[in-house]
Amino acid sequence: MVVIPVNDWTRHRELLKTVPYGKVLPSATYIHRVGQVCQQGPFGQLLARLSEHHRIGEEFNVVKFRTDAPRLSFLRYSSFFEEAHPCLEESIAIDLTSGRSLRTTYRDSLNPPILHRKELMLAPEHPRFEEFAALSRAEEQAGLYSNTAVIGFRINWERLLAAHGLAIEGHSLLRTTEQEAGVGNGVAVHRHKTALTRYQLSRPVKTLIEYSQLQPYSTFLDYGCGLGGDVRGLAELGFDANGWDPAHAPDGPRKESDIVNLGFVLNVIEDPAERLETLCAAWRFAKRLLVVSAQIGDASSEAPRAATLNDGILTLRNTFQKYFGQQELRCYIEDALEMPAVPVALGIFYVFREPADHQSFLQSRSRRRVDWESVTVGFSKPQRPPREARTARRRPDPFAERLELIEQFWSLTLQLGRLPVAKEFPGDAELCAAFGSTKRALRMLLARNGQQIFERAQAARKSDLLVYLASSHLRKPIPFGHLPDSVKADISVFFGTYSRGLKQGRDLLYSLADSSTIVLACDEAAVGWQDERSLYARSSHAGQLPTVLRTLLACAELLYGDINEADILRIHKFSGKVTFLTYSDFQSKLLPQLAIRTKVDLRAARVDVFDHTSDRQLLFFKERFLDADDPERQRLLLISDKLRHVGISESAFLGPTSAQLRQILCDSGESELVCELGLDWNECPR
Numbered sequence: 001m002v003v004i005p006v007n008d009w010t011r012h013r014e015l016l017k018t019v020p021y022g023k024v025l026p027s028a029t030y031i032h033r034v035g036q037v038c039q040q041g042p043f044g045q046l047l048a049r050l051s052e053h054h055r056i057g058e059e060f061n062v063v064k065f066r067t068d069a070p071r072l073s074f075l076r077y078s079s080f081f082e083e084a085h086p087c088l089e090e091s092i093a094i095d096l097t098s099g100r101s102l103r104t105t106y107r108d109s110l111n112p113p114i115l116h117r118k119e120l121m122l123a124p125e126h127p128r129f130e131e132f133a134a135l136s137r138a139e140e141q142a143g144l145y146s147n148t149a150v151i152g153f154r155i156n157w158e159r160l161l162a163a164h165g166l167a168i169e170g171h172s173l174l175r176t177t178e179q180e181a182g183v184g185n186g187v188a189v190h191r192h193k194t195a196l197t198r199y200q201l202s203r204p205v206k207t208l209i210e211y212s213q214l215q216p217y218s219t220f221l222d223y224g225c226g227l228g229g230d231v232r233g234l235a236e237l238g239f240d241a242n243g244w245d246p247a248h249a250p251d252g253p254r255k256e257s258d259i260v261n262l263g264f265v266l267n268v269i270e271d272p273a274e275r276l277e278t279l280c281a282a283w284r285f286a287k288r289l290l291v292v293s294a295q296i297g298d299a300s301s302e303a304p305r306a307a308t309l310n311d312g313i314l315t316l317r318n319t320f321q322k323y324f325g326q327q328e329l330r331c332y333i334e335d336a337l338e339m340p341a342v343p344v345a346l347g348i349f350y351v352f353r354e355p356a357d358h359q360s361f362l363q364s365r366s367r368r369r370v371d372w373e374s375v376t377v378g379f380s381k382p383q384r385p386p387r388e389a390r391t392a393r394r395r396p397d398p399f400a401e402r403l404e405l406i407e408q409f410w411s412l413t414l415q416l417g418r419l420p421v422a423k424e425f426p427g428d429a430e431l432c433a434a435f436g437s438t439k440r441a442l443r444m445l446l447a448r449n450g451q452q453i454f455e456r457a458q459a460a461r462k463s464d465l466l467v468y469l470a471s472s473h474l475r476k477p478i479p480f481g482h483l484p485d486s487v488k489a490d491i492s493v494f495f496g497t498y499s500r501g502l503k504q505g506r507d508l509l510y511s512l513a514d515s516s517t518i519v520l521a522c523d524e525a526a527v528g529w530q531d532e533r534s535l536y537a538r539s540s541h542a543g544q545l546p547t548v549l550r551t552l553l554a555c556a557e558l559l560y561g562d563i564n565e566a567d568i569l570r571i572h573k574f575s576g577k578v579t580f581l582t583y584s585d586f587q588s589k590l591l592p593q594l595a596i597r598t599k600v601d602l603r604a605a606r607v608d609v610f611d612h613t614s615d616r617q618l619l620f621f622k623e624r625f626l627d628a629d630d631p632e633r634q635r636l637l638l639i640s641d642k643l644r645h646v647g648i649s650e651s652a653f654l655g656p657t658s659a660q661l662r663q664i665l666c667d668s669g670e671s672e673l674v675c676e677l678g679l680d681w682n683e684c685p686r
Contacts, residue, residue, distance in 0.1 A: 015042060016065055023120035027068040027338070032080070032121040033061050050074075054101050056092055062121060070096040077115060081128065084135055084168045085114040087154055097473050097506065102605040104331055110311050111155045111272035113335060116145075131171050138173040142166060149280045153336075155273035189270050189309075189320045204263045204293040204348050205230045207562075211344070211361065213289060214239060214259060221257035223282040224265035225249055260286040266332075267294040270310055270320035279336050288353050292333055296347040296609055297323040326598075326607035327559065343561035346598060346609065360484045363468050365557065402434055409438070410445055414453065416486075417461025418493045424486060462494045463547045469505025471554040508551055512602075515574045521548040522573055529624040529653075535571045536653055538625040539563050539580075553578060556600040559607050566598070568625060570653075576603045583619055590632075590639060591618040591677055593658065616658035621650050642673055 016022075016029055019037050023030040037043055047063065050056065051074075060074035073093040077086040089112075093102045106112040116139075119132035139145060142164060150156040161167060167176035201209075208214040216238065222231050225243030234241035244252035262282040269275040283290050306313035312322035324332070326346060333341040333349055341349040342361065352358035405427050412420050419442055422428045428438065435441040446454055472478075480488065480498040495501035511517045522530055524546045528537030537545065542553055542563055549571060556578040557563055566580035579599045583592035594617040597610045620643060623636040640650070646668045648655055656664060662679045665671075 012042065012046065012065075013067055016067065021120065021123055022065075023117060027066060029065045029067060030075075030121050031063050031065065033058070033063060035123045035126075037123075038063055050094055053099075054092060054094065060090070060092065064091075072096065080115075080118065084171050085116060085154075085157060086118075088113040088115075095474065100603065100605065108311075109272075111153045111276060113152055114154050114157060116151065135168075135171045135173060142173065149284075150273075150277055150336075153273070153276055156276060159273055189314070189318060200229075201233045202230050202263055203345065204261055204291050205234065207344050207348060208259065208261075208291065211364070213350075213361075218259055218288075219257040221253075221255065221260045221285055223254070223260050223262050223285065224278070225252065230261065230263070254285060256285050256287050258288045259291065260289070261291045263291070263293050264295065266292070267312075267322045267324065268320055269322075270312065270314075272311060275322075276336055279333065283337050283351070286351070286353060288357060290337075290351040291348070292329075292341070292351065293348045294324050294329055295321060296326055296329070297611065298609075326609065327605070330559075343557070343559060345561040345565040346596070348561060355478050355482045356484050359478050359482070359487065362472075363484070363487050365554075365562070402430075405430060405434075406441070406445070409441060410450070413442065413445075414457040416490070417457040417459075418490070421485070421489050424489075458494075461490070463550070465490055465494055465501065466505055466508055466547060467551045467554050469501050470509040470551045471505075471558060472502070473506050473509050474555055474558055508548070509555075511548065512552055512555070512576070515576075517548055518552065518571070519573050521546040522571065525549065529621075531651070531653065533573055534653070535573065536625070537569050537571070539566050539569050541625075542569060552602075555602055556580075559600050559602075559605065560598060567592070568619070575601075577601050584613075586619075589678070590622065590636065591620065591658075591661075592622065593618055618655060618658055618661060620648060620655040639673070639676070642670070646670060
């Protein structure tokens with residue numbers, strides 16, 4: 001595995017500034033491999049090593065050097081010299097810190113990314129440099145570069161040319177009378193029919209409330225609001241919410257808002273160019289956060305009832321559906337907006353405007369939810385044997401006089417695992433006036449039986465930070481100065497310096513490459529159930545897993561979204577994979593039925609989603625995943641005993657399907673158990 005230390009990458013980034021040519025963007029520099037820069041010297045050596053290790057041929061002829069992260073990509077433009085604006089056919093992105101690669105193909109895309117100003121990727125002395133530069137100057141003079149948000153995609157570019165009465169022949173810009181380019185086939189698509197009547201908030205909007213992203217003072221715009229269910233629901237909750245929809249609310253205000261929701265809109269737009277323009281338009285209105293959601297799935301399941309249209313299907317109701325893959329949707333958003341997209345759940349992504357907000361969200365997800373309210377410590381002085389009454393006045397007890405303030409301070413201190421800074425605790429001034437300083441107040445609390453509790457809180461918080469810092473190596477790195485103040489304070493207290501914290505996080509991340517590390521961590525797990533190959537645990541118990549496994553889940557979360565969207569987690573001990581299992585009515589059913597299985601391959605950075613609804617696969621021995629005090633546990637134990645009696649084995653995670661179980665129980669004459677489990681006794685063969 002080719003791994004580049006961070007300090008070496010920093011040196012490469014500085015060397016990149018000395019290269020006399022290249023297409024320079026805010027976060028990357030593009031250079032064609034034909035030049036000496038990519039053939040000789042440090043860059044030539046680096047590219048040769050990476051090409052050999054990842055088996056990358058010369059057909060990947062453009063290199064994208066990231067300047068904001070230790071990553072680079074090999075890009076394939078087969079017609080780079082033949083076409084004026086060649087299409088991107090394939091890319092291989094390589095993380096230089098972990099050595100992992102991600103291959104993405106654009107061959108089947110109706111609207112792939114294309115190149116502009118390609119002369120900048122060549123040395124000025126290249127024989128075709130001036131030819132390419134002349135075309136770029138002509139396009140700029142024609143006003144084609146005035147809106148660069150969408151010109152980087154083929155259909156959008158072709159339509160822009162047609163709208164200006166222009167065409168490109170070879171590498172020359174010409175006037176033309178041809179009609180506007182398009183991909184339509186004359187089929188009438190009824191987009192308005194896709195709007196749903198909602199009686200509760202949609203899942204993307206619910207996540208905003210669950211993750212405290214939608215605050216009372218926030219403004220909200222539902223871009224493509226349909227019938228307006230989310231707007232009405234948020235308004236009833238007291239939020240400043242507005243909506244716009246081209247069919248159902250064309251007069252709704254389209255204005256900048258703190259949060260913009262583009263909820264299941266992209267998947268119903270049959271025109272790839274308009275789809276891209278819609279995404280970019282929604283982003284322009286988002287001041288802080290854009291929420292993008294779309295259907296995830298496989299169009300083949302609809303094949304018998306639908307016809308193919310562009311890159312999706314046309315349903316019997318003449319509505320369009322484009323089914324994305326989880327990773328496909330993420331790449332689509334990031335290619336269009338050139339911003340990182342954070343998966344929150346299957347088909348739901350957050351795009352933050354500011355890096356600090358992005359990091360705050362990621363850091364909050366790595367923090368375990370510890371019920372410190374259940375941990376008590378006496379604030380009053382311990383009882384002492386009675387003494388003879390004294391006539392002298394006793395000194396007032398500051399703890400007794402300010403008990404509520406002390407409790408608030410102590411609760412926050414345990415949550416942070418450290419002393420709160422002044423901005424974090426509203427009562428800082430009052431506390432300092434009473435005790436002299438927050439440090440002195442904390443010392444007095446620790447002396448009153450709080451030392452062990454505080455040490456537990458410190459260990460938990462440092463573990464959370466390690467998980468956050470480890471997974472941060474798989475994302476765009478953020479300079480220390482751009483981190484939220486609370487995270488800066490965390491890092492200073494627990495690691496001393498940012499670089500030291502990153503190193504410890506990187507060491508933890510690298511340890512995941514050794515399967516024996518995963519196996520040993522699974523052996524330490526005190527929750528869930530496991531066999532020789534996998535550990536299964538309830539998603540709500542993830543915070544109780546060892547730090548190594550929590551780091552593995554945090555990495556998977558970067559591709560899947562919030563792990564709490566699933567019911568059961570499966571950690572594969574040897575393959576570097578995590579599977580998320582979602583059941584129908586997990587809480588209410590004695591034997592929940594598997595609905596969705598999502599497998600995340602961390603080594604290949606791949607997400608596969610499987611629909612198991614029709615399989616009727618049941619979860620047996622559910623009590624293995626419940627808390628000891630769960631009220632249903634005793635009943636489930638009794639049912640499990642009966643299932644063992646009829647031959648259901650607990651040695652494997654998978655058991656019979658619903659139909660198979662009914663047959664087993666019918667053959668055993670267990671009519672009462674059939675009814676108790678909600679199976680139909682009448683379907684038993686007589």
